[in-house]
Amino acid sequence: MTNDSEESGAERRKYRRANVHVELRLLAPEQHVMLLSHTIDLSRRGAFIRSNKPLPIGSRVMLSIDRGAQRDPLQLEATVVRVGYLQEGRYPGIALNFTDITEREEAKLEELIDDSA
Structure with missing residues (x-):
């Protein structure tokens, strides 16, 4: 039996995460x-962004x-949960956990x- 600190990020995730490349501010x-x-x-609860x-x-x-030319940008609040590399030696960045997200925002995510699949 493992505790949370021994589990990998993939094992702790509850939501589907996909390789989605969208611009953001x-x-x-x-x-x-x-x-x-x-x-x-990107997932319904977080993202890894290049930085x-x-x-x-x-x-x-x-x-x-x-979200594209015909749609307003999605405005979200998030917390930094990790800083580093998605894969060793590649993609320096920031892992974010979305906070106070509504069902409507989840649906947009x-x-x-x-759309990227």
């Missing part, structure tokens, strides 16, 4: 950071995720994931 007011980036992967600028774990950020 991240604002971290406490760190005075604004960056333009894109997702490396060479690490943010402290626990930082609260605002995201504006592009699922739509983005489905």
Whole structure:
């Protein structure tokens, strides 16, 4: 039997995660950071985004995720849960957990994931 700290990220995940590359804007007011980036992967509850600028774990950020020309960007709040590499030596970035997400926002995220499949 393993405890949570021994489980890998994939074992802890409850939601489907997909390789979805969409543009986004991240604002971290406490760190005075604004960056333009894109997702490396995306789920209904979080994302890994490409970034060479690490943010402290626990930082609260605002995201504006592009959903295409005909749709308004999806505005979400998130917390930094990990900083590092998605795969060793590749894709430096930030792992985010979406906070206070509504069912409607979850549905929009699922739509983005489905559109990229």
